[in-house]
Amino acid sequence: EVHLVESGGGLVKPGGSLRLSCAASGFTFSDYTMNWVRQAPGSGLEWVASISGRLTDIYYADSVKGRFTISRDNAKNSLFLQMDSLRAEDTAMYYCAYRNPSVSWGLGTTVTVSS
């Protein structure tokens, strides 16, 4: 069974940084694309970034391009999202999601950007 657990969320000031992690289990991690998807309070889902299993294809939403960096460690079955130059509008629940379309999702980790 696929299991995804996000961590690393918290309260950060505008302009600050945060690194999210997603621990994956139950599948051959290195074989599959992974995604970060976020949901601002009371809003819909927004795809943030994707990375292919072999790290050959990396994509970002325009809203985070140049500020966020997606990465993965296939040896440790882990996905990461480095978030720099954070803004109030980055406040959201951040989900780790497996494959496209996303067959499994974690429970999410909350990021709050506020002074």
Place this chain on the structure above:
Amino acid sequence: IQMTQSPSSLSASVGDRVTITCRASRGISNYLAWYQQKPGKGPKLLIYAASTLQPGVPSRFSGSVSGADFTLTISSLQPEDVATYYCQNYIGAPYTFGQGTKLEIK
């Protein structure tokens, strides 16, 4: 690619047939998925490839496509179907979602 989903909210009675529509701004073939998100929970994949039901999803859910219009249908609404439903294109990045349809019981 923009995904335009309608309606934004919907209220229906138990047993009703419910239809939600999603339109892609350009061709995405059948690379369209539907998700269900219940309050306080993460999304759940219902349908992929426009019309293929994810294993374990009740057969009252179905998906179809006509040109650029994709449709999610619930044939007989049940109380446990109260949720917000999203479409998503996955033909290529950006993997945009529709705005969501909040479904309630009358």
